[in-house]
Amino acid sequence: MxxxxxxxxxxxxxxxxxxxxxxxxxxxxxxxxxxxxxxxxxxxxxxxxxxxxxxxxxxxxxxxxxxxxxxxxxxxxxxxxRMREGLQRYAPIGAVIGGILFLELLFVFGSWQFAPDATTLRLNATPGPEVTNTEALGRLIYTDYIYLFQVAGLILLVAMIGAIVLTLRDKPANSKRQDIAVQVARAEAVKLANPPARAGLGQLGIVRRPLPEAPKPKAVGHDDHHDHHGGGHH
The missing domain is CATH 1.20.120.1200 (NADH-ubiquinone/plastoquinone oxidoreductase chain 6, subunit NuoJ)
Structure with missing residues (x-):
């Protein structure tokens, strides 16, 4: 239950x-x-x-x-x-294709009949107690349906390559791309330096950019100060 x-x-x-x-x-x-x-x-x-x-x-x-x-x-x-721009234009074609698929499903389910012994069959995870679930699945995929399994993997590979192509199709011109030949050649190698201990940045030739000046406090005007005191006397 x-x-x-x-x-x-x-x-x-x-x-x-x-x-x-x-x-x-x-x-x-x-x-x-x-x-x-x-x-x-x-x-x-x-x-x-x-x-x-x-x-x-x-x-x-x-x-x-x-x-x-x-x-x-x-x-x-x-x-x-942009995807919805041509929706109304292609709606009749989509309706015709959907109607054809619906009729095909009606034909399939209309002629479908249960096997005579379908009600007596029970789910069995393994062919027998001597064969484990994993072993039975391996025999089924890699022995009985190995070609269909390889075709499914090929379809997934094509879908992945298509997604990558669609992504790189409209890439901006100023984007950085990987140049494998330059990486392998290592023509512009970085020069390693051994600076002395406790050496300053100036001795190493590193110049820091000056920090922006802090905003100065706004000076209080003399007239405002006088008005403030005048208001106090009243």
Whole structure:
């Protein structure tokens, strides 16, 4: 009873956070909702008995991938006013594509049927007591679906390179860029000096810039002083 209640609670929060990832206007908020979705998905994995997947989801996705997403989103500095300029012009095309996808989903769910033995199957984290959860997952990913796993990694690599290209496309001309050839050549080496102990800055050839003068106090006028005393006599 408690496990079923926890499943529905985590599943509801997961679906709500996933919707907020798509509908949030601020991309930083979308990434934060994505992190919330990862935590709830990890809780569902724990309920299903896949503790290794739950820990990997928290450590890798929340600790590395989500932080990378947040860094890239903040680094891109997207101009939302420019993105909304062509919204009305492309709205009919988007409506047609959305309608086609909706019809496809209707066809899929309309012809979908449960397997005869689906209700009798139970979740089993491992193929047997002699095989651990981690070993079973390794066999599945790196043996049965190794090519699909490599394609997924390639897609992530292309997405990362695309984000870097978009970031460096409109870089200001006066920004400093790294010149690896100059760093490797070390033509302009820094000369090391051995100054004597307790040597002053002047002896070392270092001249300090003079400090700005402190503002002088405003002098009190004679007339004001006289008026002050005159007011005292009255």
């Amino acid at each position: 408690i496990a079923a209640l926890a499943f529905y609670v985590f599943a509801a929060i997961l679906i709500a956070s996933a919707v907020m990832v798509v509908t949030s206007r601020n991309p930083v908020h979308s990434v934060l909702f994505l992190i919330l979705a990862f935590f709830n998905a990890a809780a569902l994995f724990l309920i299903a008995g896949a503790e290794f997947l739950a820990m990997i989801l928290v450590i890798v996705y929340v600790g590395a991938v989500a932080v990378l997403f947040l860094f890239i989103v903040m680094m891109l500095d997207i101009d939302f006013s």
